Amino acid sequence: MNPADLGLPVDVPSTALFTDHYELTMLQAALANGTADRRSVFEVFTRRLPEGRRYGVVAGTGRVLDAVENFRFDTAVLEFLRERAVVDMRTLDWLASYRFSGDIWGYPEGEVYFPGSPLLRVEGSFAECVLLETVILSILNHDSAIAAAASRMASAAGGRPLIEMGARRTHELAAVAASRAAYVGGFASTSDLAAGFRYGIPTVGTSAHAFTLVHDSERDAFQAQVASLGSGTTLLVDTYDVAEAVRTAVEVAGTGLGAVRIDSGDLLLVAHRVRQQLDELGATATRIVVTSDLDEYAIASLAAAPVDAYGVGTQLVTGSGHPTCSMVYKLVARAASADPKAPLVAVAKKSSGGKTSIGGRKWAARRKDAEGVAEAEVVGTGAVPAALADEQLLVQLVKAGEVVARESLEAARERHREALATLPLSATQLSRGEAVIPTEYA
DSSP states (O other), X not given: OOGGGXXXXXXXXXXTTSXXXXXHHHXXXXXXXXXXXXXXXXXXXXXXXXXXXXXXXXXXXXXXXXXXHXXXXXXXXXXXXXXXXXXXXXXXXHHHTOOOOSEEEEOOTTOXXXXXXXXXXXXXXXXXXXXXXXXXXXXXXXXXXXXXHHHHHHHHHTTOOEEEOOGGGSOHHHHHHHHHXXXXXXXXXXXXHHHHHHHOOOBOOOOOHHHHHTSSSHHHHHHHHHHHHXXXXXXXXOSSXXXXXXXXXXXXXXXXXXXXXXXXXXXXXXXXXXXXXHHHTTOTTOEEEEOSSOOHHHHHHTTTSOOOEEEEOHHHHTGGGOOOOOEEEEEXXXXXXXXXXXXXXXXXXXXXXSOOOOOSOEEEEEEEXXXXXXXXXXXXXXSOOGGGGGGBOOEEEEETTEEOOOOOHHHHHHHHHHHHHTSOGGGGXXXXXXXXXXXXXX
């Protein structure tokens, strides 16, 4: 089989090989020694937030549910594993009928999280749960990193719309996931048509410098664009001289010109000059869009500038310096035997070097003060205190192998807005600091 023959679809027919080799060798050994059927509980969490971040954002949950449903070992995949002798025939036979039949609980998409938060809890036999580790972490680490960067940028933008435009700065399929995560985190639209097709995210775009350069003059380029897209379009005005371009843009499109885009230079200074020029030309309703390697700090620095929207690419799709959330997937409890009635035993890694974990099947709740402002993330095992019963964070996502909590991207986006509104005001500050609320263990 030639992998190139599969093409590059937005969705993949199977997620079964989005995993590490050792997941399958562990499975083979567990099947051989009788531990494969032990009831087990795995949890996803992070020991710390990226440096300087005050909160994390859960993103990718919907994609995780899709990945679990599509985790199937079809004939071609099984043949690949057989040819490479990755596992023995007994294991291949077991994989041929693999379907996750357990339960998954997790923080709903768009929710915020903190160090130690049990973001996802996967329950079932050891064999069926251990196989999902890599694909779950791959999705959650990537998407949550992008969503956290997007959330910070949205806070810095102060309500001005943000356009995701980083497709050319990352892998083509990662770009689609990044658009989705950015939308959860507060971005309003994307330039990536695949993201619009797959997830219904609004798409936008007009022209690049190449369109201006291919014409004999800037005026010709503007006339062609306005003739094709109407006077409400956005004209790119920094190919040559900005002041001259703005003047030409208004002459061509009239005072009803939709917007101008600035992609280089001292954006703060140029934006003020362009706003003054537009107003003097009577184009008082023409908006100003700025791009050019923006991050949350650059956006914040433009808070006082007459900017109406921001386009962000590289820094967004790379997590603005933190492309992963360092989430891990750890076994926290397992049955004493393969007997379905065997009690769960808490287990945890105890090695040194900051990689210890806390055993036991956990719940999580967010304690709030009298004004409804979050003051602590409370994580525990056993009974949930009555005072926190209505503040629990985990919801059931999969029950007996069936997805029970699939929701729209709009719902996740709105949840993030609501969750962020309950955090202390310092959560949205860009200054470096620790998690905005502590994690307490009950």
